[in-house]
Amino acid sequence: MQQLYIWDFPTRLFHWLLVIAISSQYITAELLDDAIQWHFYGGYFILGLLIFRVLWGFWGAYYAKFSHFIVSPQSAWRYSRTFTSPDYKPSVGHNPLGAYSIIFILTVLLTQSISGLFISDDIFHNGPYYNAVGEETQNVMNWIHHQGFNAVWLFLGLHIGAMLVYKFAKKQNLVISMITGYKQHKNALSTTPTKNHWIKFVIFSCLSALVVYLVVVTFAPAVADDFYY
Template identity: 80%
Template sequence: MQKLYIWDFPTRLFHWLLVIAVSSQYVTAEILDDAMQWHFYGGYFILGLLIFRILWGFWGSYYAKFSQFVVSPQRAWLYSTTFTKSNYKPSLGHNPLGAYSIIFILTVLLTQAISGLFITDDIFHSGPYYNAVAEDTQNVMNWLHHQGFNAIWFFLALHIGAMLVYKFAKKQNLVVSMMTGYKQHKSQISAPVAQNHWLKFAFFASLSAIIVYLIVVTFAPEIIDEFYY
């Protein structure tokens, strides 16, 4: 049994910040009163996180790259058929089924963040592009934004279920691994370890913040207040 550094710090930071941010989005939208402005801020923050994860998925650490864990549907199906058999082989990084769950949640959250730019709470707060589109588009974005949270609940249930299965059936504590970055692996073969790539991390984090600022502030159409006397 060897202990390998799999999840680099930027990947782990993204993961836990996303958990906190999505949780706060539920609180500001469903529990707190008069917190909608914070809900919009949280949406912009999540958009920045997602942009960072996409960049990191192409140019980040080894196990965080999409090219390392996104496989064909055939390979994902084959993995699922061996899960309960003796020839099951644990993955060092994301397993094939986990890869598709990541693509799913990134797509859902990106849809949530983008659609939030085009909606309003019908009282005081509106997304920066709400007045830039026709009413039909506003309605579509509003529907996508509200239905998307149902998909997030569905993913959350699957995610927690999967973590429990891996912990008790496969003796793999995925939560601890995502906190420490290390995974225990039975194979003694040499395997690449993750690198934190601090300079790239700082660059992509800054670039993500700049992109969000450009989207939300610089490129957003000016809101013209109309007064009638």
């Protein structure tokens, strides 16, 4: 077994910033009093992270690209059937089942971020597009936003369970790999290590921040309620 650099720095940074951001969203919404405005800020930050990850998924590092790890449902099913067999072969990057979990959580979080733009705490704080839609749309977005976090909890439970299975059943420490970027692989010499692509990282980070600013500030309708601030 040899160490192979798989997870580039931007991918790892995205992962851990997302963990921190989701945790802070729960704290600001459920545990702290009068922290909803910070909850909105956290939502904008997560939206920026998601935009970056989509860009990185198309034009970023090799193992982070969607084209590298997204496979057909048939391939994912075949992978799951070999998981407990002697013929099991660990994936260099994301495995087929992990690929679908990534698509799931990105979709859920993107839905959460977008729906959060249209909701209100019914007191002082409104999303930037709350007053741009009718009451029926506000109610739908509010329902989606609050129910969507149940899907986030489901994913987190499955994600932690999967990490424990891989650690104890397959002897693969996914947490350490996502911290260091390195994974153990039998054929490391025949596998191309990833690259960090620093210029793309800076460009995509700035572009993501710009898109969030345009969505939240520039294109948002004027707020009539003085209490919004």
